[in-house]
Amino acid sequence: MTLIRSFLLMLWLWGSVLIVGTLGAPYVFISPLGGARVMEVWAKVMRFGAKWIAGITYEVRGLEHLPDGPIMIAAKHQSVLDTIIPTLFTNMPVYVLKQELLNLPIFGWYCRKAGLIAIDRSGHMSALKAMVAQAKERFEQGRPLIIFPEGTRQMIGAEPDYKPGVAAIYMMLGVPCVPLALNTGVSWPAKGFMRYPGKVVFEFLPVIPPGLKRGPFMELLESRIEEASQALLDEHAERISFQEANRKKQSDGGDGGGGAASSDSNNAPKPSDKHEKGGEAEFDWKAYGDRARESNGIRDRGFDGFDGSGGDGGGGGGGD
Numbered sequence: 001m002t003l004i005r006s007f008l009l010m011l012w013l014w015g016s017v018l019i020v021g022t023l024g025a026p027y028v029f030i031s032p033l034g035g036a037r038v039m040e041v042w043a044k045v046m047r048f049g050a051k052w053i054a055g056i057t058y059e060v061r062g063l064e065h066l067p068d069g070p071i072m073i074a075a076k077h078q079s080v081l082d083t084i085i086p087t088l089f090t091n092m093p094v095y096v097l098k099q100e101l102l103n104l105p106i107f108g109w110y111c112r113k114a115g116l117i118a119i120d121r122s123g124h125m126s127a128l129k130a131m132v133a134q135a136k137e138r139f140e141q142g143r144p145l146i147i148f149p150e151g152t153r154q155m156i157g158a159e160p161d162y163k164p165g166v167a168a169i170y171m172m173l174g175v176p177c178v179p180l181a182l183n184t185g186v187s188w189p190a191k192g193f194m195r196y197p198g199k200v201v202f203e204f205l206p207v208i209p210p211g212l213k214r215g216p217f218m219e220l221l222e223s224r225i226e227e228a229s230q231a232l233l234d235e236h237a238e239r240i241s242f243q244e245a246n247r248k249k250q251s252d253g254g255d256g257g258g259g260a261a262s263s264d265s266n267n268a269p270k271p272s273d274k275h276e277k278g279g280e281a282e283f284d285w286k287a288y289g290d291r292a293r294e295s296n297g298i299r300d301r302g303f304d305g306f307d308g309s310g311g312d313g314g315g316g317g318g319g320d
Helices: 002-030 034-054 099-103 107-113 124-139 165-173 214-252 258-267
Strands: 056-061 072-075 094-098 117-119 145-147 177-182 198-204
Touching (some): 099 107, 177 214, 198 214
Parallel strands (some): 056 198, 072 177, 094 117
16 A cells, blocks of 8 residues: 555656646746745645645644744755745745756746756855855845755765755855754655655754854754754654554454553553653664554644644755
């Protein structure tokens, strides 16, 4: 079933690019921000498909850490979802992406029209200066900049690979940087075809003020993102272990009646609190990647704090 869902989600992805891109093309010429708005619609279509086809939902945390005014969001990069879902809870974000993505049919055209910033990684300082100039223009439109410091998607468990270019951009822009931790790789891995049901989490972390030197900035950024992202992975693993323990207890109960289930639920091991535990949970993520995960609801802007309907963001792109 997971294989079938993964295949259907891939069809949904490219089919939605074709359909939404074709139907939205006239709007690009009507509105200056038409490209970003069409990509917002596409992000909502992808959210719908991810939830109802593959059982992938999401939660957003730490929105209180987003300051007013121009900001740079530096995000962990584990999945294609990282270039889609933030569109739904930030205001028309401007992604920094690879130059090659502009060559993709339909999608690349929309990246240009949405004002996303492609960087030529062989261009060195001249490319950085051009990127910074474009970013400042987008700031005047009230749009945040999203950059992936590692440059490309990383598999869960891979060694961090933060590129120094993010520090140069931070110093040249002179704006606050908000780290963004996530665990999207548990449901939509960086590599491979399989997609697994479950809830992924995006968590904004305390802001890094402008003005830090390169070394302290890089150390602070990496430590915050990596520690928080690992904590989200541990939290996810504990939740799954708790669910599996519940299922096993209910299965061992025999008739699976309501009373037995209630008793099992009360006696099942519960995820431990990180602060009380005093350490990180150990988990075999390679083995975990071979199992399907259950969906755990959705939180997005609209109702119940974050529902499946809202967000006034736009744009979409990606580092990879």
